[in-house]
Amino acid sequence: MKEHLQDMNDDLLVKHLIGEATSEENRQVAAWLAEDAANRHYYAHFKLIWEESLQLAAKSTVNENDAWVRMQQRLQHGPATSATVTPMYRRMAWLRMAAVILVIVGAAWLAWTMLSPATDASLYATIYSNDKVVKDTLPDGSVVTLNKHATFSYPKKFTGNTRSITLEGEAFFDIAHDESKPFIIHTNDVTIKVLGTSFNVKSSAEKTEVIVETGVVEVARKNHAIQLRQHEKTTILKDEQTPVKQENTDELYNYYRTNTLVCNGTPLSRLVEILNEAYNADIVIANDKLKALPINTTFNNESLDTILNLISKTFETYNIQIEHHGQQIILK
Known part of the structure; x- marks a missing residue:
């Protein structure tokens, strides 16, 4: 790991991302993020990789324990052995899932981005609104307005078949229409997919809320998805699996x-x-x-x-x- 990551490990970050961390562990992650901008940069891109890859994990036939060993071999300076995977970790579903996901997306690429922040920074941008509201225009012409204390990470150039970004906190999106490249937002373990519309997303540790102002938005969690239209919303609590459509009654x-x-x-x-x-x-x-x-x-x-x-x-x-x-x- 890089020197600025010496007080944090990826296992704890995974636990934090999937809501399995204890209150003390969440405080540890929060303190680590506040300590250094480089830590926040690492976390934003780690989260982007994780959330983009969730949908692939269910289809994988990769052996989970072997995958974790191979990932550790790539992420650490020294080679890992089967001892790296303790019996406790083998029993923990979240850690096995982490291994599968990171191998699927390419552990070698992940290691390269983690160990080369200068190069990685040339590909991605991360915005921290801190104590003020921030408005920014994305490479595709979409406009995002971040509420205070939000974090937003996106590629400086959208490539491939989607426009994928990650969000923590609250933001309003006015998305440029492009049928060939759906715009996808990852927040918590919820995926929001649009072609061109305007809507508000608000995420916290306990829930994710999506309110549609114009157009149509697809909101999915695991294998459950709904479509929201103008003046509709959904509020997904941490322990709920299925998004439920509601009427939005105020502005x-x-x-x-x-x-x-x-x-x-x-x-x-x-x-x-x-x-x-x-x-x-x-x-x-x-x-x-x-x-x-x-x-x-x-x-x-x-x-x-x-x-x-x-x-x-x-x-x-x-x-x-x-x-x-x-x-x-x-x-x-």
């Missing part, structure tokens, strides 16, 4: 692109959910009967205090009080 997902919160009969609880995201706040509705109150108004880039005061005035018959307890804000 609040657009807040980071438009700096506007449009409420049209929106339940107060939904508005508070978005306020917590947009302002990194901790707002709690103390009384359940307030959560379903519908609000009809538009907030145009106002401060959080201004919005909360307007909420209080809007529902003055309920005498909503705003209380601050440290970092927490309570509406009651």
